[in-house]
Amino acid sequence: MSIFQSIGNGIVAFLNGILWCLTALWDFAFWLVPALIWFVTWLPQRLLGLTDEKLPVGVTARAGFDYVKDGAAPFLDGFSDLTEAFIEFLLALLLRPPGVNWLGGRGFEPYIPGWTEDTHAFLIVALFALLAYVLHRKITVTLLIIVGFLFIIDQGYFEETAESLSLVLSACVVCMSIGVPIGIAVAHRPRLYAWMRPVLDLMQTLPTFVYLIPAIVFFGIGMVPGLIATVIFVLPAPIRLTQLGISSTPNELLEAADAFGATKRQKLFKVELPSALPQIMAGLNQTIMLSLSMVVIAALVGADGLGVPVVRALNTVDTAKGFESGLIIVVVAIMLDRLLRIGAKR
Incomplete structure (x- = not known):
């Protein structure tokens, strides 16, 4: 299709x-x-x-x-x-x-000779390194990204890493597109947030395996149920942090905006959102980190990625494979955290 x-x-x-x-x-x-x-x-x-x-x-x-x-x-x-x-x-962008x-990817033939799937992996590494340098302007962070990806390629887990990143980025897009507007809405309606808070607590405390049951019933086996379970678990983070950022806007800024005759839309886009940007970026960081923590859970319902070798190692009691895949997950988490940490502070 x-x-x-x-x-x-x-x-x-x-x-x-x-x-x-x-x-x-x-x-x-x-x-x-x-x-x-x-x-x-x-x-x-x-x-x-x-x-x-x-x-x-x-x-x-x-x-x-x-x-x-x-x-x-x-x-x-x-x-x-x-x-x-x-x-x-997203997976095709990262792999081919x-x-x-x-x-x-079936019967794939590149248009440009020499630009194969193997060389494309190094191009992706270069793009991530460039993004790290643009965001941080630090060689140390850029070298960390390069060394981390080269280690992943050396261990032979680049394809699994790309599959996990595609799932994480998809969950991030869904969570941020839903969580930020809801966070803005509940920040302006404290009673609504008081009613929503127990629901958010339930979403984060209910065992994630419980989410997988209706996800499998509705969507079968594959990446989609893993994505749904990830979104349910991760969604409270951007909602809470966006609500915190909007509600923590200094009253002096709001009073100044009212004094200059700003409309509600102008106050939101020119005062509240710029003031809440650090918290929103922290919500983005938490969304990515929590999504990455779900890769093993998602592998149990047929989602591809770094969780698959972990589950196989658990089933076969393969210590070497389990340590390798677990270490790769840690490396990916460190790289993503360092990539977004400075952005969250700005």
């Missing part, structure tokens, strides 16, 4: 998702009334010990998952196609130069 077909499927899926949400709200209203009546009659009996019937949490959750899986199948399929296409696009069958 081409990337344009995937985008078209994503647009159709979005429209189907809107229609399904309206239908689901209508069905939920009809389900809620008898559910409340049952709860009111069940609770006194349960408290008095007149019944051994427990609250049907698991049964209700399973019924809800089945309802979503059956009713929202067009949306879930389109979302899965679009997400996979985006991940494959321009050529025939560039996106899929």
Whole structure:
């Protein structure tokens, strides 16, 4: 499937998702009334010990998952196609130069002789080193990026690293595009944030394996369920840090903006967001670090990347492979942290 077909499927899926949400709200209203009546009659009996019937949490959750899986199948399929296409696009950028069958990689033939997948890896290293120098203006950080990538190439884990980076970058795009607007909204509405705080706590404290169950039910095995589980676990970080940055804007700046007749939009883009930029960048840093910590969990549901050799080493009790792949994950984490740390301070 081409990337344009995937985008078209994503647009159709979005429209189907809107229609399904309206239908689901209508069905939920009809389900809620008898559910409340049952709860009111069940609770006194349960408290008095007149019944051994427990609250049907698991049964209700399973019924809800089945309802979503059956009713929202067009949306879930389109979302899965679009997400996979985006991940494959990022992976192709990291692994292959321009050529025939560039996106899929099957039967790949480069357009330019000599610019092969092996030499392309060193070009990616050079681009990351250039980015590090532009952000930091320090040779030490640039050398750290170069040495880290050369170590990864030497150990033969560049492809797995590229697969993990594509998953991390995809999760970062999704989390930041959702988390920053939500963080701005709740910063301006303290009551809404008070209601949302327990949900954010639940998202970060609930075992990540629990996320994988509905992800597998909805999307099957592959990169998409790993991405969904990663997003659920990571999303609270950009929301909390964006909310902290916006709500911590000095009152003097806000009063000065009001005195000059600034509109709400002008205050947001010219006062609050520039003031909150360090916290937002810290949220970006945390998003990438937390996403990288999920690579092993994502490998359990079929996601490619550095988690795969870790899981294989665990299954075969291969100490050498486990130490190698674990050390590579540490090196990638250090490189990404150093790459973004100064940006978070500015």
